[in-house]
Amino acid sequence: MTVPTIVSVSDVSKRFTLHRHKSLKERIVNRGTERAHREDFWALRDISFDIPSGSTLGLVGHNGSGKSTLLKVIGGIIEPSSGTVRRRGRMAALLELGAGFHPDLTGRENVYLNAAILGLTQKEIDRYFDAIVDFSGIEPFIDTQVKFYSSGMYVRLAFAVAVHVNPDLLLVDEVLAVGDEPFQAKCMDKIEEFQREGRTIVVVSHSAAQVARLCDRVVVMNHGEMVFDGPPADGLHVLRFGYDEQRRIDSLGEELALGSNSHQNPAMITDVSIVSDQPADKKSVATGDDMRVSFSYELTKSHPPLVAEISIETPEGEPIYRLNTADTATVIPDTAGQHVIDFAFARVPLGVGEYSLRGNLETREGVSLDRSLSSSSFSVTGAVPSTGYLTMDVEVATRSDTLNPTG
Ligand SMILES: Nc1ncnc2c1ncn2[C@@H]1O[C@H](COP(=O)(O)OP(=O)(O)OP(=O)(O)O)[C@@H](O)[C@H]1O
Structure with missing residues (x-):
């Protein structure tokens, strides 16, 4: 309809x-x-x-x-x-x-x-x-x-x-x-x-x-x-983060493409998402479970050493977690072809709610070659409803001192 x-x-x-x-x-x-x-x-x-x-x-x-x-x-x-x-x-x-x-x-x-x-x-x-x-x-x-x-x-x-x-x-x-x-x-x-x-x-x-x-x-x-x-x-x-940045990446892509036979961006992020069998718009992970994120990209020619970054954002577009492959001293493939990087997170500490995943592919000098404009979303589910972006193991106990009745 x-x-x-x-x-x-x-x-x-x-x-x-x-x-x-x-x-x-x-x-x-x-x-x-x-x-x-x-x-x-x-x-x-x-x-x-x-x-x-x-x-x-x-x-x-x-x-x-x-x-x-x-x-x-x-x-x-x-x-x-x-x-x-x-x-x-x-x-x-x-x-x-x-x-x-x-x-x-x-x-x-x-x-x-x-x-x-x-x-x-x-x-x-x-x-x-x-x-x-x-x-x-x-x-x-x-x-x-x-x-x-x-x-x-x-x-x-x-x-x-x-x-x-x-x-x-x-x-x-x-x-x-x-x-x-x-x-x-x-x-x-x-x-x-x-x-x-x-x-x-x-x-x-x-x-x-x-x-x-x-x-x-x-x-x-x-x-x-x-x-x-x-x-x-x-x-x-x-x-x-500014549309100017996105435009710069687009025009950089066009500029670099002039040197190659292809008219597509020579460095392209093709997918950043949670690895699971769930449908793309319904991916979820339970709080405290392990989570795998795959970052796929395509290079039409060799590039100088590259760095891939993933970020987890709130629905307001605010990043609450960022990690790049330079931080983990991982050398990622930079030759022409399709490549995948797997990030395996143990015991996800995110609070119950909705989140977005986004990727950024840049040179070692920090020049961004591609940034995923559209994010993939996922939800975090959990048995203990708490508020906020973080979850923590907690045990709650109570203690009282008995007052001596006077007079
Ligand atoms: N009646 C008017 N005559 C001349 N310029 C105007 C008039 N109304 C708006 N403008 C100009 O048009 C532009 C857009 O104004 P508008 O009020 O639509 O912006 P806005 O995005 O709503 O901004 P803000 O977030 O500050 O409210 C501004 O540069 C403003 O100065």
Whole structure:
């Protein structure tokens, strides 16, 4: 069964015009030369992707990379300079702090205004009003003008309205980071409830933990371009270690390939995964058991001495274990052909949870020749549920001193 598309972004670009005259004086002095002092700036370039109904997409990237602009284009808040966005269903958007609220109106009046803009009838708003106020937790201030609200109070009310208007598509910008921790936890629970109900969510977030927990897919933005679209663990890895590194490896591969007859990368990691009979997406190991990891690579020509590295990462793309063959004084094959390195780990000390495996093949001088962009995942299972990335043998005993009853 094919999942219907709820948002379709095709070849979207967005240009902003920057004016370089800063002061009024500068503007008057340079009158007539406006055009010369204008500069076009592309905040988005040729972005295309579809969002299937029921999925949760994370938009990530460094400051100024274009995430919020893309979210606003998806929400129809700003028009793309070229390209199209098609959207279906009812949408609720939490974009900028205070957006959609009128400062001189009270919280109560803004709830009615905002919910009406989002498509609810007066009757529906009457019905949901108490639930909205209850969710927001700001009842004592509901008849205060919102210009006196703190940023956290704004977000509480805006989020409460957005989740009560029954949206098919919820767009959430970084605003949630403004709320305090208990409210953030409440929002995360609500978003997870939405996911179970099959609603579609697009979030902009700088929190790797939030993205890893919520999203089933990640789009990484860099200088207005989409540099990655795929599984969250890999997207977060790209974000952490930089797309420039990946690009450098790609172009290095092309450069080296020029010298050979082949157009493929002359040093390629073909697989890094746990050795087991389980299906690729369901590999698991029990905590405390032994684990074997095989690292396969292909060289189309001889290379100077090479070093292979494996890393184990958390779902947030954070490495928690790294080992390379130089550390173990292992000389690995560096002639043309296909090679496999076996890493045998005794008594795996990892805690119960999900992990990713990744490889890196580099020269002795540390120049990376290939890095596995997509990881292979595995889970660690165990009888004793503990929290964290580590497990330890433990025996728990209790001891008490009896108090002498006095008087
Ligand atoms: N209205 C505007 N006029 C001119 N430039 C703009 C406008 N809105 C955004 N930009 C520019 O577009 C670029 C992308 O901005 P955007 O807010 O989308 O980035 P972002 O990835 O969300 O960043 P952040 O993580 O800091 O929120 C930035 O360089 C920003 O200065």
